[in-house]
Every structure is written in C-alpha cells, then in structure tokens.
Amino acid sequence: MVQRSAGQPYRNGPVSSKPLGKLERGANSWLQKHGFAVKDETLWAEALTHGSTGEDRDYQRLEFLGDRVLGLTIAHWLFEQNRGQEGALAQRLNALVSKTACATAAREISASKHIRLGKQARDDGAAESENVLGDIMESLLGASFIESGFDATEALIRNLWAPQVDGTAGKNKHPKSALQEWAAGNQRRPPRYSLIDRSGPDHKASFTVRVEVHNVGEAEATASSKQDAETNAAKNFMERFG
Numbered sequence: 001m002v003q004r005s006a007g008q009p010y011r012n013g014p015v016s017s018k019p020l021g022k023l024e025r026g027a028n029s030w031l032q033k034h035g036f037a038v039k040d041e042t043l044w045a046e047a048l049t050h051g052s053t054g055e056d057r058d059y060q061r062l063e064f065l066g067d068r069v070l071g072l073t074i075a076h077w078l079f080e081q082n083r084g085q086e087g088a089l090a091q092r093l094n095a096l097v098s099k100t101a102c103a104t105a106a107r108e109i110s111a112s113k114h115i116r117l118g119k120q121a122r123d124d125g126a127a128e129s130e131n132v133l134g135d136i137m138e139s140l141l142g143a144s145f146i147e148s149g150f151d152a153t154e155a156l157i158r159n160l161w162a163p164q165v166d167g168t169a170g171k172n173k174h175p176k177s178a179l180q181e182w183a184a185g186n187q188r189r190p191p192r193y194s195l196i197d198r199s200g201p202d203h204k205a206s207f208t209v210r211v212e213v214h215n216v217g218e219a220e221a222t223a224s225s226k227q228d229a230e231t232n233a234a235k236n237f238m239e240r241f242g
Contacts, residue, residue, distance in 0.1 A: 022042060022045055023038070023041045023044055023045050023048075024045075024114070024116070026114075027044070027045075027048065027114045028041065028044075030109075030113075030114055031044060031140075034109045034160075035155075035156045035159060035160075036143070036156070037144070037148050037152065038147075043062075043143050043146060043147065044140075044143055045116070046058065046062060046139075046143070047059050047062045047136070047139040047140050047142065047143040048114055048115055048116050048139070048140075050115060050116060050117045050121060050132065052117055052118030052120065052121035052126070053116055053117065053118050054118065055116075059135060059139035060135075060139075061142075062138075062139035062140075062142035062143050062146075063135045063136075063138040063139040063142060064142070065141075065142035065145060065146070066137075066138035066139055066141030066142030066143075066144075066145065067097070067138045067142075069142065069145045069150065069154075069157075070102070070141055070157060071093070071097050073153070073154045073157045073158070074093055074096045074097055074157070074161065074165075075089075075093055076154075077161075077165060078092055078093060078096075078165075085238070087178065087182045087238050087241070088238075090181070090182060090185050091178050091181060091182070096164055096165060098134075099130055099134035099135075100130060100134070101134075101161070101164055102133070102137040102138055103130040103133035103134040103137065104164060105137050105160045105161060106134065106136055106137040107133060108160065108163075109160070111133060111136050111137065111140075112127040112128055112133060113127075115127050115132065115133075115136055141153055141156070141157065144156055174231070175232075175234035175238060176191075176230060176231060176234045178234070178238055179191050179211070179213075179237055179238055182238065183213050188213050188214065188215070188216060189213065189214040189215075191211050191212065191213050191234065191237070192211065192212050192213075192214075193209055193211050193230050194209065194211075194212070195207060195209055195226060195229075196208050196210050197222075205224065205225075206222055206223075207222065207223060207224070207226045207228075207229040208220060208221070208229060209221060209222075209223075209226060209229035209230045209233045210233065211233040211234055211237050213241070217237070217240065217241050219233050219236040219237035219240055219241075220236070221233040221235070
C-alpha cells in the first residue's frame, strides 16, 4: 500500500487536469431509481467524482452546498416532530447530519459502486470509506438542489433519512457529552465541574457536584459517587438551560 502523509489527497502520480465526462454506464438509471432527477449528466458526474481522479472538477463544491441543504431540512423536520428544548434538538441534529449518518444513507442506496475514484484510492478502499461516502451523499444532495430546487431535495432527504430520524440517532447520548456539545455548539466555554460537598462514611458516601457554563448558569446534583453526581448535574443543567 502506498503511504501518504496526513491530509494528502489520493493521486495517481503526477496529475494533469482533464475535462469531466458524463455519467458512467448505469449511473443515470441508479440515480433515477433512488429519486434523483438527472438532467445535466455532467453535474451528476461531478457529484460522484473524487479528487483522486485528476479531473478538473470533483464533488467538493457540491458537498459544501448539500451539507447546508441537509442541515436546514433536518432542522425543520425535527422542529416539526417534537417540542423538545433547543439542546435536545441540537443533539439530534448533530447526529443526523454527521458524516456517519450521511455514509449510512449512501450505503442504503449502494453509492460506493458509482463513485469515480483514481486507481490508488480505489485500491486503498476509499469507496467504502465513511468520509468519502458521507461526502458523496452530501454532494448528490447539492446536485439535486441545483437541478430540482429545495422542495424536491427536501422530499428526497425525508425519504432517505426516515429510518434514521425514526430511530435512536442522537437520542441516547450521555448527559456530559450532550452538555459538552451544547456548549460548543452555542459558542460557550466548556462546562466546569466542581465537587462542593462530600459527606458520610466511605461505605455510604454522598457527593454533591456543581456544573457551570460561564455566562449561562449552573446546576447541582447529589449521588453516591462523584461520577454519577457529575452525570446528574449535567442532566439537570440541560433540562434547565438546554
């Protein structure tokens, strides 16, 4: 296997830019089968093209666009579905637009068979890479937005993401992880935990912990272990401020 430095793209030796062709055989019917309305084949070829091919355009710009369309669609969907607090909605949103979620959707439609890769990238298994699959899924959504508009792409996303939205993605995150993500997502300092009281004998100790997020607020909890007290304090914080 060829070794590459971190962040170095796949390349088949010296690359000279070459014009992007049309979709490869079978790709058009595959896209249509899964709800993508193909008009300009060159656009869809771009959406399926990895940088390792050396072609003059690859999927990155469409991925950027598709990521935004996906985020707005999922946020709207979650808003419609429940009346949860912002923190809980943000937690689910982050899970449902993650690279893992996008790769899951890509695998459901067998996208790996149609990704246009350079030889080295394909030999290295890039077609099954979670990062590449996630990127491709977003780029396909970007292409759909360009050709069919937001409403059609939203309907497509709702169909492709229904199993994940109806499932448990983002629902069962540990309270401390959820609070950490909430703070980061709201551009706040990381939560700070403090042990403010310990009482009782060693075999029956009681711990009280306070968690604070600067300029937001604080919450406390008491439990039989420091770890459980921190977990419960994070849960109380999210219920109050999330």
